[in-house]
Amino acid sequence: MPNLADHLFRQARERPDKIALIYEGETWTFARLADAVRRVAAGLAAAGVGSGTRVGLMTTARPDFIITQQAIFALGATLTPLNIFYKRADLAHVITSCDLEVLIMDRDFVENLPDAADCGELRGVLVFGLPTGAGRLASADGLGQTGAAIERPVDLPETAIGMMLNTSATTGKAKGVMLSLANLRANYDRTPEWLGLNSESVILCALPLYNTFGLNQGINALMVTGGTMVLLPRFDADRCLDAITAHGCTFLPMVPTMLQRIVDHPEAETRNLSSVSRILTGAAPVPAALLERIYRVMGRDTDVMTAYGLTEASAIVTLEHITLRSDGRIERPKSIGQVLPGMEVRILTDDGRPTAAGEVGEICIRGPNIMQGYYRQPEETALAIRDGWLHSGDLGYFDADGHGYIVDRKKDVIIRGGQNIYPADIEDVLYHVPGIREVAVAGQPDDKLGEVPVAYVALQPGCHLTAEALIDRCKQELAYYKVPAAVHFLAELPKGPTGKILRRGLKSPATNASPPGVTP
Template identity: 40%
Template sequence: DDEEEYEAFLAAAPDTEINANVHPDDVALLMYTSGTTGRPKGAMLTHANHTWNVIHTTQRLPIHAGTVALGVAPMFHIGGTSVTVLPTLFQGGTVVTLPAFDARAVLEATERERLTGLFCVPSMWQMIVEELGRKEYDLSSVEFLMTGAAPTPLKILKFFQERGLAIYEGFGMTELAPLVAILDKWDCERKNGSVGYPAFFVDVRIIDDEGRDVPARTVGEVLCRGPNMLKGYWNKPEATAEALKGGWYHSGDLGYLDEEGFLYIVDRKKDMIISGGENVYPAELEQAIYRHPAVAEVAVIGIPHEKWQEVPAAIIVLKPGASMTENDLIEHCNQCLARFKVPKTAYFVPELPKSGAGKILKTELRKMYGGYKVSDK
């Protein structure tokens, strides 16, 4: 019995205080980035980084000694260790773990263990929504839900909001251990589309390609700094210098701040499509496509075009039993997107390539489909 083995292990341990000569700036964890835009890098996160992340998180989420949080995101991903697990343990709460993600198992654990807090990435939430459509589960113990790691389709946010469940959208990254901003439940409607207000001790700037600060609601690269910022990348001095220019972490994310300082993420800089001189942000297209009832998952990438250099292409996973054609997609998008943003082609696939943390790997999709031209089809 695993529980008995654990209790026996604790009982056999000496009760003398451990004399750990550890400095707050010592590296506590080497956490590798997800590798969605290239080879993973080992982020050196210190004891202080984690402590400040706990402070930021518990200031914004209702995590306390009575919290019973689910640990289902993989522990080799920053979201699995530091979004709810470490903050809950720091507060004296309880963490329930599952060996792997399964929507039914998550909901059964919520009933059985009376979970109060759950963190999942959008692809996981989509499967949970589908399971809730098949069967009723008792979610009365839940105090908060947390989503992050990728843009969350609005229909998922609305699904839980309509059921009276508080869902917080977070924005973060491995290099910030990870919290940068959280959209609080009371701001969900008036700041729809935002990832929230920066954590108390985190500063956020938006700069243009020349490194100059830009006005409110102007899209640029998101820069962050704070006591939760990484020490550097393991054995990668050049990458460290590039990422931490001027004492700010250069995220590679495109976004803007509104007049109140709320942060909006538009897309990854490397994912932006330039079509006929116009900037096209895949995340905007993906949100529009997700509104189609047949779509379970979608990723938009740029593929070559003889006239426009690059055009959007949608790679789509349909819901079980649903049907959709390329013309259906184009007709749907014509109703809600400018013409130059409408995907020019679509590929329907059984699944999308994902990292172990559940992020869609667009680098793999570009390898698979980036060699096609629309005129080839």
């Protein structure tokens, strides 16, 4: 019977002295990590954590997160990683909607802890950085110092809920996504193989650890392969370049905005980045200009992969190996790839009809990786999973060769006077304008037309563009009804934890301000 911590304990047996983790100059072997997990698990058990206990974990990206995560797994409890940027209302919603029983958090986040009356079934709060307990808070610092240690992870049925992840909330209120051990093993266990990772891989993880990207392509990839992970507490382009050159990092799992900042760094082309052989990106559109820049900085032989996935499908569903042709052109730069083994994907129309190649419809997924449902939300679950198919809410199509393409989110389609507008069509035109760093298009209510498209743009440093120039560009390349009614310039576009641009945050009047020196 499986346990999600089995991979770590296997690595500790097979390669105990191999360096597993590098963090802020400190190294952890697999044996040291497994020993810490045994001791922390014993401390958690003494605090009342056991099989099926619903545990929230809210810490920064550091070894404590990984050790505590693996200890929670080892005990058979259900882990809910929490976004470290949650404020009081967000935290209250997740605690109550997921019925969390124990919360483990950093001292810096205690100020956002809701009142006890708003915490539902929460019966214990363990805090890192708290020397002694105070009121309902207990110290988490001594969890591994009781002198006790578990022998091995508990055996669990495949149906046990290993993690209850929160949707990214780009689609509204976060929901608890129940992922069973069978779901996770069907995807997480196979992801490193799909990505070409092995025990020699050196993973640079600058991702947050509370979402599926960091959990799967970071921690899980480390545990399954027995490679090495260089963990950064937060993303910083300077530190990423330093880590690559110092530790010979071979694999970079990053969202496009991270990669953009690395390849645009003034020292990017003078540093020795030849160790990087694989890059995985996704969670947001990847502009062709960024792909071209990656190859120029990292080298033509770099295996750049783009993927499509979602929390409800236990992570990735399709994978594309981007091809740089001999003439310098990128083949299928917008593709999200082909469907991975063990999964099925259909593109369906609104009335449930399968589409032909090239025809746009909703991406629907079926397979052993599909979630058990949204916790305590049967109506939402029934809407999402119909006849065994997970309806993603994303619009896309497959070409005749089976390569997939995302068009947009179903709910992001703008309807202008009865004409459907996909924001990605406008964004693609604007991304080809030199000097544009980021762009997003959202619908704005209009009394006569219902909605009109509005573009929000972040520029490269030192670049000056006008709204009129960008609108003229769109007029040259797009149908009249797709031309933005306005262009607003922002210093940064609002993003969620995975790097996705939050379109709903673009519709606030507060986002309409332009940075100094930029003409709206």
